[in-house]
Amino acid sequence: MTKLTSSSITNQSRMKNWISLPVIVLFFVVFFFISSLRIKIIYTTTTITTTTASTIPSTGDEQVLLENKEAEPLAKHVTKPYPKPNSYPFTIVTASSANHLCSLENFLYSLYDLRSQFKPNEFPRIVVYNIGMNRTQLPILDQFVETGLVDDLVTFDYFKYPRFWDVAINAGEYAWKTGIVHEASEKYAENGILVWLDAGNIVTPEFIKSIPTVIRKGGGFWSPRSSKAMKDWTHPGMYEYFNADPKAYARNANCNGAAIGFDVSNKNVMKQLIEPWYQCGLDKNCIAPPGSSRENHRQDQAALTFLAYRAGFSCMKSPNYYKLQTHRDHSCRSELMALDLQEKLNHPSSIDYPKWYGSNTLQLYHHPEWRYPEDKVPEQLKRILNPPSTDQLVA
Template sequence: MNRFDSNPPLPLYGNFGAGVKKAPAFPLSPYMVVASVCFWLFIAAFTFKGFEYFLLYKFIDDSDLEVTNCCEHLSSDPKENEQFVQNYPKGDAGPYLMRLGPERYSSSFVGTESPRELSSIPTLVTAVTTSHFWDVQGLIEQFNQRVKRLFPDAKMIVYDIGLYQSEAELLKKYGFVEVRSFQTSQYPSHVGDISSYAWRPIIIQTILEEFGSVIWISPQSRIAHATDLNQLKYRGDRHFFAWQSKEYIATIAYTNPKTFTYLNESRCCFLESGLVDMSMLVFYRTNLTWNAIMKPWLKCALNKECLIPPKARYSGCFYMRTPKTTGCHRYDQSVLSIILDRVFLFTFKLEKYVIPRIATEIEENEKHFPEQPWAWTELGFLVLMPSACLGGLYYIYQRQRGKKKAYRRR
């Protein structure tokens, strides 16, 4: 007798006789469905980014960096270099330059130059979006508690370039500084794209023309020692103060080649040039500042083809290729770095233009206002919490129900 004859036959799906199991309506569990969806989403995202990087790498061309004797138009005479940047293409910037600069009735500087010794420190100015609302609170607190004590006449202006109404109201209520709204409608449409930083040279020039001197400081920066600001009252023969990035960053690595083309500059002339640090800049209103720095900077900022050439991106590029082209672009920072190296050979004459660093970066948000707006994480928690609770209760209910069914089958 076969020992297997005593075993009952295996149930077959699809046969609906007595004692035979029915085939499940959907063979995959919900967990497998979720895992499968996540897997294919990851594959799709990975494929998209891979294709994006492939196209970026395909368009990178550094052959022009190997050209010899390409800097014939780069003169050792600052006057000739100043004339060169004055000939940068004006494009559509003409009407806006007339409004922003001192050239109201002629092509020459008609404003009053900043004195060599100021009665107080230059006006501090910054600009803030909702992403830096907590950062700027610490900067304002430092200005009110430290800077104002040493320099009672000091003034600070905060430009609203993308705050929610509630944040702007809190800034005016508790900041004790002047708050201005940046009107993008008065400028070319691309200026409204905050990520292009076209607004920064416009704001700097506006304050420079209004007060005669300006300290630009980013919202996430702090003044290391308030007493260091005292030296900015005495400009002497200087027209500006600037610093290079703490870690050297090659200009050509983070500048779109088409920006060089628009400015009629040769990239190979800037092989050793470094990007300027934008956390703090100091400018004084002089003939040279306008003609050699602000005017050419604004010319580019007000023309989209110059500041935001096609395929320009701030991040997501081949960082390992530095100091050669990485595919990234630093917009107004790139243009200012080109101008300063063209006119003043800034990278090579740092001892002439650079003083000990005044600004420092912070890593943590500082909340100083008595009232704070809702953060996105808090709003998300508030919205998702009820759904999570209901989902948890439904899961417990289904689990208990399954246990009861299993018990009844016994």
């Protein structure tokens, strides 16, 4: 038998090392290539999806919208509309823009879950105002109506109101809320009680049963207290506007802009609260005085609180006292995903699309036509976006 020398063994080891080195290098090259390709695919897919959802482009607009239509989730309706009653005990009004669609959807499901505990004529009418959805989100709103989550869907007409009301810039100073309540007080006056609830709220059966009585016993107005006092969230400019002494109101608890109830059949409530609140909303110097911001002022809430105390009302008890939870926005997506796992979620849904960001809202502001279906863009908006040429004006 041939005996291997130490030198031959060393040569064999070197040979193996030389062979292994290219293999290792090749492995890392292949791994890097595959990883880069995967990242590129993910990045590209995410970019396309996000762009599609927010309809970002300006030149290739139509193409992206067409691609989005092809990628729309399949409709899946789980809930069913309840029979329409002849009358409603009261009306709940809320509103949402594109960045709060998830909160709105979760709020509507929390309401729908309560319907089985009431007779049709014991449950309130649910009205939703669309104050700035993207075109890709409109089928979700239609689904809410078709599946019985919403009774009335209203597209807010910004052309009737001041330009600063646009929710895409500084949240429209929340002035649009005064206009919605004013509109609703006229449109849904037959049952008297009108309740505004922010889309981030969660209600209970006890709240539904008791709130009309609470509002009537309160003289036609109700709102739980909010954080801090009027001195903290009311800008001096608002007191100047109303020619009022800030010291007389400083210690009063703030009313809660997320939950407000009115008896619109009460003439004093209309005269002392709803109408002056709306008039304040029309004037930026009132609802958002120069120098005011979210750091020192609460726009609609500040105006409402002032008017309520001036009229002799107060906001003393917490939302929990009325079996109401406010500002539950943050958990909406996880709660909707839980419903989906239980086969209790209708589609299309907000969770079928990428999360909405502030940059998307800004793009929507610069492309207001994206708020409407392609075939339903208002004529006045078309004229603004496509002004007549000089030749057409001369002709």
